[in-house]
Amino acid sequence: MTATVEAARTVSENVVRPVRFHQVGKAFGTGRKAVVALDGVDLEVRAGEFVCLLGASGCGKSTLLNLVAGLDAPTSGRIELSSSRPAVVFQEAALMPWLTAAGNIELPLRMAGVPKAERRAKAAELLDLVRLSGLGDKRPHELSGGMRQRVALARALASTTDNTGSGAGKPSLLLMDEPFSALDAITRDVLQGELLRIWEATGTAILFVTHDVREAVRLGQRVVLLSSRPGRVVREWDVQGLAGADEAGAIDEINAELRKVISSHAAA
Numbered sequence: 001m002t003a004t005v006e007a008a009r010t011v012s013e014n015v016v017r018p019v020r021f022h023q024v025g026k027a028f029g030t031g032r033k034a035v036v037a038l039d040g041v042d043l044e045v046r047a048g049e050f051v052c053l054l055g056a057s058g059c060g061k062s063t064l065l066n067l068v069a070g071l072d073a074p075t076s077g078r079i080e081l082s083s084s085r086p087a088v089v090f091q092e093a094a095l096m097p098w099l100t101a102a103g104n105i106e107l108p109l110r111m112a113g114v115p116k117a118e119r120r121a122k123a124a125e126l127l128d129l130v131r132l133s134g135l136g137d138k139r140p141h142e143l144s145g146g147m148r149q150r151v152a153l154a155r156a157l158a159s160t161t162d163n164t165g166s167g168a169g170k171p172s173l174l175l176m177d178e179p180f181s182a183l184d185a186i187t188r189d190v191l192q193g194e195l196l197r198i199w200e201a202t203g204t205a206i207l208f209v210t211h212d213v214r215e216a217v218r219l220g221q222r223v224v225l226l227s228s229r230p231g232r233v234v235r236e237w238d239v240q241g242l243a244g245a246d247e248a249g250a251i252d253e254i255n256a257e258l259r260k261v262i263s264s265h266a267a268a
Ligand SMILES: Nc1ncnc2c1ncn2[C@@H]1O[C@H](COP(=O)(O)OP(=O)(O)OP(=O)(O)O)[C@@H](O)[C@H]1O
Pocket: 028, 029, 035, 036, 037, 055, 056, 057, 058, 059, 060, 061, 062, 063, 064, 211, 229
């Protein structure tokens, strides 16, 4: 009996992709004044995968994340999402200023109707995961920018964690929109390392938007380059585990491709 249940779970984990885009397009407005932000985007993020989405300013990266998060709808094509709701970590932590760090982390659990004792325990566990144990009673203004982003990350993990069914306890998809770009270089470097540790510890899939090639190569298993408006997938690189000269080579190659994309847009 146990074997059957385990087999079914393995199968579902293998086939479930947190998100899959089929020829997705998004235009703002209509007629001649329409801004086509995305056109014919095919993209998938597999279970537990870390994908970095790279592109020049205005190429539609945030639009794409908004579509996945359900904050907006595509004008063409289709987005397939697995059952759990993705959560977003933005450039600014956007915490509730009147709630403590723990209270902010508990908020999505409260909204999901999770009982108090369970919420408390989950918040404490997540505070520990983001290395903020002992700071749960601090309000956002008492924390540094880096600490606030850690709280935002913990809150997102709380809201993406599936509390039901066979996937219980497993976060499914985390969307990150340039989450470290407002931080100083040292804090950014530390948080990139922390994010990798947390990704490995939780098994969540991450779709991470950045315009920083170095960051994309350091963090991602796969780097996906979007063209400038309209945003389309132009190229992908498998960058998992690259180090030393290989990593530097990938950064140079992707930078060159990004420059090409930017200059072709400027010439259009
Ligand atoms: N609500 C909106 N109404 C009209 N145009 C919009 C809207 N949102 C985005 N756009 C346009 O769609 C295009 C893509 O915007 P988006 O914010 O997704 O780009 P981005 O790649 O995230 O940019 P950046 O890196 O500068 O944040 C831009 O030309 C932008 O002006």
